[in-house]
Amino acid sequence: MxxxxxxxxxxxxxxxxxxxxxxxxxxxxxxxxxxxxxxxxxxxxxxxxxxxxxxxxxxxxxxxxxxxxxxxxxxxxxxxxxxxxxxxxxxxxxxxxxxxxxxxxxxxxxxxxxxxxxxxxxxxxxxxxxxxxxxxxxxxxxxxxxxxxxxxxxxxxxVNKDLFHPYADKSKAYQELNLDPTIRYLGCVSRIDVGKGWEYYLQAIAKAEQQMPTSYKYLYVGSGKDEAAFKEMIKTLGLEEKVIHFPLLPQSSLAYVYNAIEAFVFPTVRKGESLGLVGLEAMACGAPVIGSQIGGLKDYIIDGKNGLFFEPKNVDELASQLQAFINLPEDVKQQMSQQALQTANRYTxxxxxxxxxxxxxxxxxx
Missing domain, CATH: 3.40.50.2000 (Glycogen Phosphorylase B;)
Known part of the structure; x- marks a missing residue:
């Protein structure tokens, strides 16, 4: 053929x-x-x-x-x-x-x-x-x-399992990204563009941390047309010490990101989010997904099992889910991580x- x-x-x-x-x-x-x-x-x-x-x-x-x-x-x-x-x-x-x-x-x-x-x-x-x-x-x-x-x-x-898989030793991920291994992280990988929900992610971080201050930090990996507005919002919300921004990274480096975070935040508001492969790549590294209940995400996120859902654009609900995940017992987080791995295995x-x-x-x- x-x-x-x-x-x-x-x-x-x-x-x-x-x-x-x-x-x-x-x-x-x-x-x-x-x-x-x-x-x-x-x-x-x-x-x-x-x-x-x-x-x-x-x-x-x-x-x-x-x-x-x-x-x-x-x-x-x-x-x-x-x-x-x-x-x-x-x-x-x-x-x-x-x-x-x-x-x-x-x-x-x-x-x-x-x-x-x-x-x-x-x-x-x-x-x-x-x-x-x-x-x-x-x-x-x-x-x-x-x-x-x-x-x-x-x-x-x-999902390329040769690239996206959980590391037995996470220190390499922290080292490659120049992150402090004593700090815990949540993260998002997405273009900074219309429909990607970056603004709701930042607003939810600010609200969650105001209501319940934590030692967590939040990664954002990506570039795009709205990058100036993204950086301005970080300043306006006073998140300079909480949000760590990386530019667009190659897939080989994204594996480090997914291994450095405890959970992947997927705040898209796009009805045209046809699958959301980045969420599955994160799951393949053991990161549960806190995602918008929209589009293709509904086909692989099981609320409370391998991730958590929130209503698209709902800053209060996203902030609540960030807090909920952070407060989960360690054994429950590990169970969600294992469920995420099992889900990703169906998409390799x-x-x-x-x-x-x-x-x-x-x-x-x-």
Whole structure:
């Protein structure tokens, strides 16, 4: 089988985490003997370079699709890749498209993303098969687009257990991050951007610590458009001594973060949170997840077992859950950690790797 992988997000040396799950799916296909060519974009930082990159990307998709034959065109991010594929489909009707939808493909985060929705709908209607990251997101696709094409679930490349696993000796994690090993930490890994809930995390920390001061500190790993507002809020709330901010880190360093924290805080407010792979990666390192009861998080967090839920945007409830976790007896924290590990084990690359090739070989409509 020969597949053309198409994506406007793909890792580079400068941005190794950008679209890394797309690269992970490519590796799975190749490991199963499938030939994979790719037309992908890497992250650009200027508007002009983005414009030229998209123009070249779109032209390459259409030209390659017309002049070469593939069993499937496998596309990640319907919203930003639909246009050239729809053009190609008109010119070459027998082309088979497998569309992997996630995130803002189905639930736009800002008004400017709404303009892509008609194309997303058209692409899904013309796709031979559709892949979604979670049962939750599959339901969204079915409800919103009324598609009759088969929809499969594949959890975004899975968790790499070679990288994300609990350390027997946590001292390495503290050392690599330059953290004090005598202090306990909770943490969050996310872009500092709209819909990520960073502001509710900071406000909840301030409220929790005001009501019940602790020796805990709180990590935040990430960068983004709202970083200036993020830093200003830390000052306004007087959290300079409580919040430790790291910029965007490569996946290899995230393993240190997940091993340094007792629990992972996932304050997203995005209905388009199609899976929440970072939460599962944290669980794979033994960190329970204190997460918003929203999106794909509802498919793997079991309240009181492997994590705690709170209502999205509810600062009071998040603050209460932070306090609740901190006050848990040590044996209960260990039980939650073990439950988190068991949950993550269902999403490891080894476990799910067989699912993706099966989707492409499966000719039975579901």
């Amino acid at each position: 020969k597949i053309l992988l198409i994506s406007n997000m793909y890792p580079s040396e400068q941005f190794p985490s950008y679209g890394v799950f797309v690269q992970n799916t490519e590796k799975i296909l190749v490991q199963h003997g499938i030939q994979v060519d790719k037309i992908v974009m890497q992250k650009k930082t200027s508007k002009l370079s983005k414009l030229f990159s998209y123009a070249s990307h779109y032209a390459n998709v259409v030209l390659t699709g017309l002049t070469k034959n593939y069993d499937y065109l496998y596309v990640h991010y319907a919203s930003h890749n639909a246009l050239p594929l729809l053009i190609l489909k008109k010119l070459k009707k027998n082309v088979k498209i497998v569309t992997n939808v996630h995130g803002s493909d189905v639930v736009p985060e800002v008004p400017s993303q709404e303009k892509y929705q008609p194309r997303v709908n058209d692409l899904l209607q013309h796709s031979t098969k559709i892949i979604t990251p979670s049962p939750y997101y599959k339901g969204l696709v079915e409800e919103k687009y009324k598609v009759h094409n088969p929809i499969y679930i594949f959890p975004s490349g899975g 690359v080894d476990v799910i790797a067989e699912q993706l090739p099966t989707i492409f070989f499966d000719e039975v409509e579901k």
